[in-house]
Amino acid sequence: MRVVKEAEERKNEILDVSQRLFSTKGFDDTSIADILNEIGIAKGTLYYHFKSKEEILDAIIDRMITGQVLTAKKIAEDKSVPAVTRVVNAMMSFSVEGDNEEFVLEQIHKPQNALMHQKIQDSLMKAVVPIITEIVLDGINEGVFKTDYPEEGVELILMYASQAFNDDEALNSPEKLKKINGFVYNTERIIGAEQDSLLKALMPLFK
Amino acid sequence: MRVVKEAEERKNEILDVSQRLFSTKGFDDTSIADILNEIGIAKGTLYYHFKSKEEILDAIIDRMITGQVLTAKKIAEDKSVPAVTRVVNAMMSFSVEGDNEEFVLEQIHKPQNALMHQKIQDSLMKAVVPIITEIVLDGINEGVFKTDYPEEGVELILMYASQAFNDDEALNSPEKLKKINGFVYNTERIIGAEQDSLLKALMPLFK
Numbered sequence: 502m503r504v505v506k507e508a509e510e511r512k513n514e515i516l517d518v519s520q521r522l523f524s525t526k527g528f529d530d531t532s533i534a535d536i537l538n539e540i541g542i543a544k545g546t547l548y549y550h551f552k553s554k555e556e557i558l559d560a561i562i563d564r565m566i567t568g569q570v571l572t573a574k575k576i577a578e579d580k581s582v583p584a585v586t587r588v589v590n591a592m593m594s595f596s597v598e599g600d601n602e603e604f605v606l607e608q609i610h611k612p613q614n615a616l617m618h619q620k621i622q623d624s625l626m627k628a629v630v631p632i633i634t635e636i637v638l639d640g641i642n643e644g645v646f647k648t649d650y651p652e653e654g655v656e657l658i659l660m661y662a663s664q665a666f667n668d669d670e671a672l673n674s675p676e677k678l679k680k681i682n683g684f685v686y687n688t689e690r691i692i693g694a695e696q697d698s699l700l701k702a703l704m705p706l707f708k
Numbered sequence: 709m710r711v712v713k714e715a716e717e718r719k720n721e722i723l724d725v726s727q728r729l730f731s732t733k734g735f736d737d738t739s740i741a742d743i744l745n746e747i748g749i750a751k752g753t754l755y756y757h758f759k760s761k762e763e764i765l766d767a768i769i770d771r772m773i774t775g776q777v778l779t780a781k782k783i784a785e786d787k788s789v790p791a792v793t794r795v796v797n798a799m800m801s802f803s804v805e806g807d808n809e810e811f812v813l814e815q816i817h818k819p820q821n822a823l824m825h826q827k828i829q830d831s832l833m834k835a836v837v838p839i840i841t842e843i844v845l846d847g848i849n850e851g852v853f854k855t856d857y858p859e860e861g862v863e864l865i866l867m868y869a870s871q872a873f874n875d876d877e878a879l880n881s882p883e884k885l886k887k888i889n890g891f892v893y894n895t896e897r898i899i900g901a902e903q904d905s906l907l908k909a910l911m912p913l914f915k
Contacts, residue, residue: 616822648897653890660871661864683860690897 512550514540516564519557524604528558562605562621569595570628577632584640585694589702591633592662595625622663630656637692647693654691719757721747723771726764731811735765769812769828776802777835784839791847792901796909798840799869802832813874829870837863844899854900861898 518539522531533554537547551557572594576587597606609618634655640646648654665680685700725746729738740761744754758764779801783794804813816825841862847853855861872887892907 612823615826616819619822619826648893650886650890650893653887654894656872657864657868657891657894660868664867665863679857680860683857684864686855686857687861687864687898690900691894693897 515547515550516561520561520601524601528604528608558608565602566625573632577636584636584643585645585698586702588636589699591636593706625663626659629659645694658688658691722754722757723768727768727808731808735811735815765815772809773832780839784843791843791850792852792905793909795843796906798843800913833866836866852901865895865898
């Protein structure tokens with residue numbers, strides 16, 4: 502048992518250090534040697550866990566997504582919070598903001614990574630649609646949302662959001678603000694929420 | 709002038725024949741030799757126009773998209789037709805139905821073609837959003853649509869449609885029908901059309 506745990510710890514350490522190096526030096530400019538030096542382990546130890554830098558990147562993304570999905574799930578399940586607040590918070594938990602995560606966006610948007618990008622999108626959608634749909638159903642029970650097609654509506658919203666906001670454009674440019682406002686406005690329409698009710702729930706997150 | 713025209717005709721002939729072969733034999737099982745045999749031209753003549761089978765495929769897709777965009781534009785510009793009908797017809801003009809076109813879907817959904825798929829999506833979106841938005845604005849003037857964010861709404865609708873319906877799943881499976889109904893319902897909400905008004909305009913197209 503002890504050995505298994507140590508292997509898992511070592512793996513996470515490799516991911517932590519790689520993530521830090523990728524985000525500071527850039528993915529392309531970080532070598533496996535850099536990672537080995539930083540941690541002070543032998544080549545064999547790293548290759549036991551990961552066959553390449555690309556595999557490390559995949560694992561970092563997996564870990565990130567698992568974390569985001571877990572956070573969204575926790576938010577969704579806390580039924581003491583109004584559905585309006587929960588739906589906004591759960592969706593916002595997927596925004597990539599930390600300094601240590603932004604390089605991931607840069608990588609997945611490279612043309613040669615189109616397939617990886619698509620796979621990430623697909624697996625995210627599969628995990629997230631049921632979570633958000635559950636909140637929308639709660640909101641229908643609360644009487645704050647109203648739609649005959651909750652799941653289809655959520656799929657529509659998330660598929661758009663994962664692409665339209667999946668970039669590193671500044672959040673405060675006028676175009677981006679119009680896009681965000683339009684998105685919130687349309688989300689309210691799709692799930693049948695009162696106009697501006699989601700906007701009001703979103704505001705505190707930008708303070 | 710004559711030579712230029714002939715070159716253009718030859719190019720289109722290559723595309724026509726390739727398209728027919730790709731859709732009957734399959735893209736992978738069609739060789740450049742098959743295409744040459746079928747048309748009865750020399751290798752050099754084909755390579756003068758296209759460097760590879762992939763380039764032929766790209767050109768077929770380009771031609772298909774150009775045709776679809778042109779059709780949508782014509783529909784959009786015929787202001788004698790009600791906006792409700794025009795918005796439905798223009799969007800439906802992008803469905804790939806002909807026997808000769810379905811192999812394109814099969815090709816762009818292959819994992820190794822993820823980048824090509826994304827490029828097609830992006831260029832389609834860029835061309836189509838303004839066309840459909842124009843119809844929505846007409847509908848707002850007619851008093852049949854109502855939204856503060858026409859362009860954002862159209863972007864949301866099209867981005868979803870181009871992915872959710874971009875497959876060769878049977879149109880009459882219960883899941884697909886629910887998906888289509890949900891999509892029409894949500895589109896009505898997004899552009900602020902009366903409930904079922906788009907559905908009614910869509911019905912004649914399925915007869």
